[in-house]
Amino acid sequence: MLLTVKNLTKTYYQYKPIQALDHISFQMDAGEIIAVIGESGSGKSTLAQCLCRFINSDEGEIFFDGQDITHISEQHCKKIYSQMQMVFQNPIESFHPRKTLRKSIIAGPQNFHIHISQAAWHQLVEEVQLNTSFLDRYPHQISGGECQRAALLRALCINPKLLVCDEVTSALDVSTQGKIADLIKSICCSHHIACLFITHDLCLARWISTKTMVLHNGRLIENGPTEKIFTNPQENYTKELLSSRI
Numbered sequence: 523m524l525l526t527v528k529n530l531t532k533t534y535y536q537y538k539p540i541q542a543l544d545h546i547s548f549q550m551d552a553g554e555i556i557a558v559i560g561e562s563g564s565g566k567s568t569l570a571q572c573l574c575r576f577i578n579s580d581e582g583e584i585f586f587d588g589q590d591i592t593h594i595s596e597q598h599c600k601k602i603y604s605q606m607q608m609v610f611q612n613p614i615e616s617f618h619p620r621k622t623l624r625k626s627i628i629a630g631p632q633n634f635h636i637h638i639s640q641a642a643w644h645q646l647v648e649e650v651q652l653n654t655s656f657l658d659r660y661p662h663q664i665s666g667g668e669c670q671r672a673a674l675l676r677a678l679c680i681n682p683k684l685l686v687c688d689e690v691t692s693a694l695d696v697s698t699q700g701k702i703a704d705l706i707k708s709i710c711c712s713h714h715i716a717c718l719f720i721t722h723d724l725c726l727a728r729w730i731s732t733k734t735m736v737l738h739n740g741r742l743i744e745n746g747p748t749e750k751i752f753t754n755p756q757e758n759y760t761k762e763l764l765s766s767r768i
């Protein structure tokens with residue numbers, strides 16, 4: 523098992539407590555693609571941020587690749603990030619504005635003391651279908667779709683076991699959304715990378731994943747094979763979500 527999450531709970535305190543995650547438990551195999559769906563505010567991004575240890579959870583446990591990472595220090599987090607990478611909604615904002623994409627991307631492997639051969643580098647650039655000349659541009663000098671390809675390249679350079687994608691297509695136009703999702707699916711399959719794919723796009727969730735998790739008010743209300751959830755949802759909330767009444 524690559525990832526085991528037990529009873530993960532997170533409450534934000536702002537005027538009043540907001541329970542963003544309410545005792546979430548699930549498991550993820552190596553190489554598995556799991557979609558996370560649920561309406562706005564259901565806790566999807568909070569789950570991603572807790573898993574990547576950007577924020578602390580209040581209760582529960584996270585085991586990644588056999589290691590309990592629930593309370594590891596910032597220093598140990600660095601080791602985890604060499605195996606777990608996150609790709610965000612707004613690729614341009616995820617890059618340093620005054621560094622070329624090449625510099626920002628190469629900083630990843632350098633930071634983790636990972637040697638990437640010229641051949642491996644060229645293969646990855648080819649896989650994300652990014653024009654090499656774009657790498658010498660600054661983030662604001664390329665399109666959102668091209669920048670998302672660069673963000674994927676940055677994540678892949680580390681050779682991660684898990685990719686956490688939080689709404690990676692929602693800032694892109696429809697045709698680019700499909701291309702980026704296609705890329706993520708094929709790269710995860712060919713490199714055997716597990717992917718937690720958070721999305722509002724139900725069609726994309728169904729197409730990309732083998733398992734789907736449905737979040738509602740911070741609770742994991744349904745979790746199972748994607749086709750089973752989409753064709754025979756058990757919970758009323760899921761039925762309403764899938765019929766786009768929410």
Ligand SMILES: Nc1ncnc2c1ncn2[C@@H]1O[C@H](COP(=O)(O)OP(=O)(O)OP(=O)(O)O)[C@@H](O)[C@H]1O
Pocket residue numbers: 534535536540541542560561562563564565566567568569
């Ligand atoms: N830093 C924060 N401080 C206080 N409340 C927060 C914070 N971040 C999120 N929340 C609240 O926690 C709940 C879950 O938010 P979260 O962003 O995880 O949901 P989401 O499903 O990712 O939503 P969206 O699809 O709109 O991105 C929401 O009620 C949100 O308002």
